[in-house]
Amino acid sequence: MRREPPAFRVASVRRIERLTLRMLRITLAGPELEGFTVAEPAASVRLLLPPPGADELALPTWNGNEFLLADGRRPTIRTFTPRRADPRARELDVEIVVHGQGAASGWAEAAATGSPAAVSGPGRGYAIDPAAPGFLLAGDETAIPAISQLLEVLPADRPVRVLAELAVPDGRPALPNHPGSAVEWCDLPPGAPPGDSLVAAIRAEALESGTRVWVAGEAAAVQRIRQHLFHDRRLPRSQASVRGYWKHGRAGDGGQDGHA
Numbered sequence: 001m002r003r004e005p006p007a008f009r010v011a012s013v014r015r016i017e018r019l020t021l022r023m024l025r026i027t028l029a030g031p032e033l034e035g036f037t038v039a040e041p042a043a044s045v046r047l048l049l050p051p052p053g054a055d056e057l058a059l060p061t062w063n064g065n066e067f068l069l070a071d072g073r074r075p076t077i078r079t080f081t082p083r084r085a086d087p088r089a090r091e092l093d094v095e096i097v098v099h100g101q102g103a104a105s106g107w108a109e110a111a112a113t114g115s116p117a118a119v120s121g122p123g124r125g126y127a128i129d130p131a132a133p134g135f136l137l138a139g140d141e142t143a144i145p146a147i148s149q150l151l152e153v154l155p156a157d158r159p160v161r162v163l164a165e166l167a168v169p170d171g172r173p174a175l176p177n178h179p180g181s182a183v184e185w186c187d188l189p190p191g192a193p194p195g196d197s198l199v200a201a202i203r204a205e206a207l208e209s210g211t212r213v214w215v216a217g218e219a220a221a222v223q224r225i226r227q228h229l230f231h232d233r234r235l236p237r238s239q240a241s242v243r244g245y246w247k248h249g250r251a252g253d254g255g256q257d258g259h260a
Contacts, residue, residue, distance in 0.1 A: 001064045008048050008059055008118035009033055013111050014091065020171040022141060024108045025083070025095045028117055033090040038082045040125025041153050042146035042214065047094060048118040049076045049107045057116040078104040079245075081145040082122055092119060095145040099167075126241055128154060132212040134180075138163040138202055138225075140194060140217035142245045144173055150214065151176040163205065165198040165217065194248050195221020203228055212239055219244030 011030035019025050038045075048067075050057045060067035060075045069075050084093040096108040107115075126146075135154055137147045147162060154160055162183040166172060169187045186197035195218040202215070202225055213235065215225050222244040229235045229242065 002066075004062045004064075005046065005067075006120050006122075008046075008120045009036065010057065010059070010116070010118045011092065012117065013113055013115040015113075016111060019095065020173045021168055022097055022099060022171045023095055023144070023173060024098055025093055026108060026111060027091055027093050028119065029089070029091045031090060033085075033087070033092055033119070035087045036085055036090075036092060036119070037087050038085045038122045038125070040127065041149035042216075043082055043121070043125030044079050044123035045082045045092070045094070045119050045121035046077050046079055046123075047104070048120070049078065049103060050116055051076065052103070052106060055116070057118060059118065076103045076107075079123075080104075081149065083145045083149065085122075097141045126150065126214060129212055130155060132158065133210045134159040134161070134208055134212070136161045136163070136202075136205065136207065136211055136213045136215075138198060138213070138215045138217075139245075140165040140198060140221075141167065141171075143216040144175075146214075146216060148173075148176050151178045151181060154178060156180065161205070163198060163201045165195065165201075167194070193221070194218040195224070199224050199228070207233070207235070210239070214241045216243045216245050219247045 009032035011028040011033055013026060014029035015027040017025040058069055060069050067075055080094040082092055083095050096104055098105045098109050137150055139147055156179050158180055160178050160181040162181060163186055165186040165188055167188050172185055186201045188197045198217060199221055222242055226242045229240055230237060
């Protein structure tokens with residue numbers, strides 16, 4: 001039996017903002033978001049979406065292992081970084097990569113004011129080590145919201161190296177300013193597997209002793225990065241957080257998977 005996640009809070013779309021060619025910021029709002037807070041950066045929330053073409057949202061129940069609808073079907077649930085939570089305004093921002101396929105991408109592109117959704121969370125975020133001499137943040141487009149949060153809260157007097165992979169070169173988002181940050185955009189060549197450029201950039205990166213590493217992105221690429229950091233470089237596991245956010249090739253018409 002798995003621990004039951006927090007109950008879903010019903011909300012609806014209040015605002016939609018296009019940040020780049022491939023990223024939308026969706027602001028959800030509603031009375032049930034009152035008091036919803038996120039204590040750590042790079043945390044997560046589950047977003048329950050209605051079926052494609054549906055205007056109403058059916059809440060699932062927890063069966064001890066997963067969420068299921070009343071008819072036994074699995075609901076469409078995706079995980080995102082809660083980019084901004086305002087418990088007083090009862091608002092929550094999530095930033096969604098739109099890429100022409102997948103349940104979350106399709107919902108975001110079709111969403112309008114009043115479109116329903118529900119939120120569960122937050123999940124655990126990243127605990128910043130205040131004694132770390134520096135930080136490396138690396139990820140693909142799905143990790144940009146979390147990287148942005150970390151840039152806003154990492155110690156201003158520490159160097160922060162950012163490696164960010166983009167599938168579309170002219171889709172660079174504006175990142176928060178950090179006095180010690182240096183950003184390298186890693187463009188993914190057409191036809192290359194997701195994460196290829198990010199893996200190469202991390203392998204080429206010189207890590208100063210004690211640097212804390214945070215990485216997120218496509219699961220297979222992240223596994224290659226994990227192997228490189230922990231086995232090839234023998235980086236202590238306590239110095240790195242490496243997370244798979246999504247899986248390349250997984251069908252996007254249902255399921256309860258990671259960041260999408």
